[in-house]
Amino acid sequence: MKKLLAILLLFSAATARGIETETGPYLQAVGEHEFTVVWTTDADAVAWVEVAPDDGSDFYAVERPRYYQSEHGRRTIGRVHRVTVRGLEPGTCYRYRIFAQQILERESSHPIGGRVAASRVYKHEPYRMTTLDASRPKVRFSVVNDIHGNDSLLCRLLDGVTRANTDLVFFNGDMTSSVDSEEQIARAYLGPASKLFASEVPLVMVRGNHENRGTFSYRLSDYVVTPEGRFYYMFRQGPVCFVVLDCGEDKPDNDIEYSGLADFDRYRAEQAEWLRRAVASDEFRNAPLRIVLLHIPPLHYDWHGGHEVQERFMPLLQGAGVDLLLCGHLHRAFYTPAGEDRYDFPILINSNRECVRVEASADGIVAEVRDAAGKVTRNIRIPKR
Numbered sequence: 001m002k003k004l005l006a007i008l009l010l011f012s013a014a015t016a017r018g019i020e021t022e023t024g025p026y027l028q029a030v031g032e033h034e035f036t037v038v039w040t041t042d043a044d045a046v047a048w049v050e051v052a053p054d055d056g057s058d059f060y061a062v063e064r065p066r067y068y069q070s071e072h073g074r075r076t077i078g079r080v081h082r083v084t085v086r087g088l089e090p091g092t093c094y095r096y097r098i099f100a101q102q103i104l105e106r107e108s109s110h111p112i113g114g115r116v117a118a119s120r121v122y123k124h125e126p127y128r129m130t131t132l133d134a135s136r137p138k139v140r141f142s143v144v145n146d147i148h149g150n151d152s153l154l155c156r157l158l159d160g161v162t163r164a165n166t167d168l169v170f171f172n173g174d175m176t177s178s179v180d181s182e183e184q185i186a187r188a189y190l191g192p193a194s195k196l197f198a199s200e201v202p203l204v205m206v207r208g209n210h211e212n213r214g215t216f217s218y219r220l221s222d223y224v225v226t227p228e229g230r231f232y233y234m235f236r237q238g239p240v241c242f243v244v245l246d247c248g249e250d251k252p253d254n255d256i257e258y259s260g261l262a263d264f265d266r267y268r269a270e271q272a273e274w275l276r277r278a279v280a281s282d283e284f285r286n287a288p289l290r291i292v293l294l295h296i297p298p299l300h301y302d303w304h305g306g307h308e309v310q311e312r313f314m315p316l317l318q319g320a321g322v323d324l325l326l327c328g329h330l331h332r333a334f335y336t337p338a339g340e341d342r343y344d345f346p347i348l349i350n351s352n353r354e355c356v357r358v359e360a361s362a363d364g365i366v367a368e369v370r371d372a373a374g375k376v377t378r379n380i381r382i383p384k385r
């Protein structure tokens with residue numbers, strides 16, 4: 001009787017408090033046949049996504065299929081929700097809605113389902129997203145880096161990014177100076193990105209050296225979902241095969257700053273073995289264009305992380321038909337055309353105050369660099385090699 005009363009009290013207190021979405025949703029690991037939606041709630045919940053075709057029907061017209069986050073056959077209870085929707089068609093627009101049902105008495109063998117926090121589709125339009133499509137003739141994407149927690153700058157740089165004008169947005173590293181808590185990364189970039197574009201435009205995370213710092217950095221992968229579950233990966237959109245690399249830290253692994261915990265030399269060596277296979281793959285070789293994103297540049301930089309990038313990754317990219325390498329880290333802008341320095345591909349190092357907006361098609365690449373006021377500061381044309 002006492003236990004029942006306690007459960008009822010807990011239930012009424014918790015349901016009175018309810019459950020709210022805190023951050024998100026934002027799109028991750030979007031492919032031709034799948035996408036993942038990530039969001040957080042202020043209470044433990046079981047989460048799902050409902051998906052409807054973009055066919056003009058009302059979202060409430062029929063019961064929509066539900067996709068749950070589950071692991072080893074059981075639906076996941078938690079605050080950070082990562083729901084993957086699979087079995088989709090390439091290049092197709094879908095509408096989606098997020099749900100999270102609060103779980104009361106989580107430790108009980110019979111948890112109780114409480115209130116539900118859901119995105120609205122009654123008075124508001126549902127979220128829309130479009131799966132990737134290798135047959136599309138062009139791709140348009142934006143890149144920012146080295147934001148170091150300056151959320152107002154981030155918002156100004158990405159102002160105007162919508163599903164209609166942008167296929168992907170890359171955060172090319174050092175989005176905060178260290179990763180200290182969920183609240184911090186939510187405030188710095190996950191929240192602003194969700195509000196600006198990422199509920200409808202895929203957000204692609206590239207780790208910088210600073211993503212490895214801070215007590216919460218070990219948890220970053222709870223919030224960042226990648227196609228292959230690692231921070232280095234490859235995917236195709238339109239004519240471009242994108243390769244995302246993970247630079248690791250900038251100083252030697254034994255530097256006192258890393259407290260004996262850095263193991264990046266070994267990590268980069270393993271990554272290089274993956275990259276060797278990646279550039280030999282049909283997906284890479286058969287793509288009309290190949291664009292690589294890597295936070296630490298292989299030029300203008302003499303620290304250990306730069307040497308590692310030069311020695312482990314660049315020999316594999318040299319001669320592999322790379323059309324553009326996009327970097328950051330230096331907080332200054334440099335553009336080096338193919339063949340001008342030691343590499344046979346162009347390298348654009350973006351500053352920490354500008355956004356690169358790229359359009360790539362079989363004709364080549366146009367990269368427009370814009371400042372926070374939206375002024376175009378540089379226009380780079382790279383013809384198809």
Ligand SMILES: [Fe+2]
Pocket residue numbers: 173174208209210295328329330
């Ligand atoms: Fe950096």
